[in-house]
Amino acid sequence: MGRFGIVSGDYMTTKIEMNRPIVEMDGDEMTRVLWSSVKEKLLSPYVELKTEYFDLHVSNRDKTNDQVTFDAANAVKKWGVGVKCATITPNTERVKEYNLKKEWPSPNGTIRKMLDGTVFRAPIMVKSVLPAVRYWKKPIIVARHAFGDIYDAIGIRFLEPGSAEITYRDSSGHEEKVKYPDFKGSGVLIGIYNIDKSIEGFAEAAFKYAMMKKVDLWFAAKDTISKIYDADFKEIFRRIFESKYKDEFAKLGINYNYYLIDDAISRVVRSEGGFVWACKNYDGDVFSDMVSTAFGSLALMTSELFSPEGHYLSEAAHGTVQRHYYKYLKGEKVSTNPTALIFAWTRGLKRRGEIDGLKDLVDFSEKLESAVIQTIENDKIMTQDIAKLTEPPVTQFVYSEEFIDAVKRNLERSLAN
Numbered sequence: 001m002g003r004f005g006i007v008s009g010d011y012m013t014t015k016i017e018m019n020r021p022i023v024e025m026d027g028d029e030m031t032r033v034l035w036s037s038v039k040e041k042l043l044s045p046y047v048e049l050k051t052e053y054f055d056l057h058v059s060n061r062d063k064t065n066d067q068v069t070f071d072a073a074n075a076v077k078k079w080g081v082g083v084k085c086a087t088i089t090p091n092t093e094r095v096k097e098y099n100l101k102k103e104w105p106s107p108n109g110t111i112r113k114m115l116d117g118t119v120f121r122a123p124i125m126v127k128s129v130l131p132a133v134r135y136w137k138k139p140i141i142v143a144r145h146a147f148g149d150i151y152d153a154i155g156i157r158f159l160e161p162g163s164a165e166i167t168y169r170d171s172s173g174h175e176e177k178v179k180y181p182d183f184k185g186s187g188v189l190i191g192i193y194n195i196d197k198s199i200e201g202f203a204e205a206a207f208k209y210a211m212m213k214k215v216d217l218w219f220a221a222k223d224t225i226s227k228i229y230d231a232d233f234k235e236i237f238r239r240i241f242e243s244k245y246k247d248e249f250a251k252l253g254i255n256y257n258y259y260l261i262d263d264a265i266s267r268v269v270r271s272e273g274g275f276v277w278a279c280k281n282y283d284g285d286v287f288s289d290m291v292s293t294a295f296g297s298l299a300l301m302t303s304e305l306f307s308p309e310g311h312y313l314s315e316a317a318h319g320t321v322q323r324h325y326y327k328y329l330k331g332e333k334v335s336t337n338p339t340a341l342i343f344a345w346t347r348g349l350k351r352r353g354e355i356d357g358l359k360d361l362v363d364f365s366e367k368l369e370s371a372v373i374q375t376i377e378n379d380k381i382m383t384q385d386i387a388k389l390t391e392p393p394v395t396q397f398v399y400s401e402e403f404i405d406a407v408k409r410n411l412e413r414s415l416a417n
């Protein structure tokens with residue numbers, strides 16, 4: 001009989017202890033409903049959960065003038081580990097729906113800016129869900145730089161022929177100017193920028209993550225064309241690799257490679273996976289969606305933010321699943337896939353366990369992840385979103401709570417061994 005030996009149908013009262021809390025950010029709609037169900041059924045019976053709780057429900061963000069989001073991000077800086085449920089980013093409809101004071105900014109954007117992070121997105125591999133690219137055998141993890149480029153660009157739409165230039169002025173007033181070619185008619189222009197410190201943070205996070213996963217790191221850009229901008233990224237990656245990570249990579253038997261972005265695309269598709277692909281902000285936006293869709297679904301995806309200071313936040317990559325929530329409110333049963341939410345918790349708990357040296361907590365997290373995979377892969381019990389993707393196809397699907405109950409059965413079997 002193991003640590004969780006069965007005593008007359010109940011589990012032994014010894015729950016896994018935690019020393020320090022993880023920061024818990026609750027969210028909205030369907031994911032909020034599943035978040036509490038996952039806690040109640042899959043976590044609390046086995047782990048003496050220590051969390052510092054922040055309610056990021058859109059009404060509470062509104063009530064606190066978004067202060068709760070800042071407090072939550074600061075708590076991650078204090079405790080080092082956080083888990084986040086999906087949250088509504090309000091638009092005009094949401095302002096009406098929840099009677100909000102204004103369109104508050106995206107909590108993810110606020111938190112990322114405060115932690116200065118890089119977001120790593122990896123598929124959760126299930127054998128029966130086949131990738132659209134048949135060569136892919138191992139995960140491809142996209143590391144997206146989440147600062148600058150077109151996301152912080154300024155632009156002008158001009159209607160006449162004309163000219164334009166960019167002036168940079170340093171703190172002592174020295175100026176440097178570059179001119180665009182003369183414009184022969186109407187058109188558009190933008191100016192984009194990045195900051196070396198942020199690029200260094202991105203590179204550091206990517207190198208550290210590749211070492212943690214013991215896989216190769218790729219970085220791809222277009223320095224042949226973008227001889228100042230992309231070349232700066234390439235040089236920063238090279239310099240940090242040579243000065244800090246080269247020896248450690250060699251010890252682990254992993255490699256760092258720079259590719260031109262078009263070369264990288266063709267290599268990604270011909271590869272069998274099993275590497276981290278670091279992408280500039282826009283490339284990461286586009287290619288993480290492509291890679292995740294080709295692997296299966298956003299509900300089969302982990303999303304982890306690592307900051308240069310070692311702060312960590314895990315979340316589900318999908319949204320609050322609004323359409324399902326409205327059905328749920330009408331009393332209908334829904335088949336929303338809680339896998340990514342469960343993995344947000346397991347990754348957070350595992351990280352806490354690794355930092356605090358709690359082997360039991362790390363083991364528990366791994367067993368819970370295996371229980372989820374086993375439920376889908378072996379038991380063929382799954383929600384409608386993956387039933388569609390499975391080969392051979394599965395015609396029966398289950399509702400969210402039934403799926404969680406099936407995971408619980410597998411988890412208890414695994415804990416009892």
Ligand code: NAP
Pocket residue numbers: 085086087088089090108298299315316317318319320321322323324335336337338383385
């Ligand atoms: P969504 O919540 O990701 O859902 C879009 C559709 O994808 C769903 O209607 C559903 O398709 C499918 N889907 C997503 N997650 C699923 C899951 N776990 N299980 C089964 N199916 C799933 O995106 P949205 O409806 O466009 O956005 C809703 C809200 O989420 C918005 O207010 C947005 O601001 C917010 N959002 C938050 C985050 C975040 O916090 N990380 C990210 C994105 C969006 P079917 O309806 O076809 O079943």
Ligand code: MG
Pocket residue numbers: 285286289
């Ligand atoms: Mg995108």
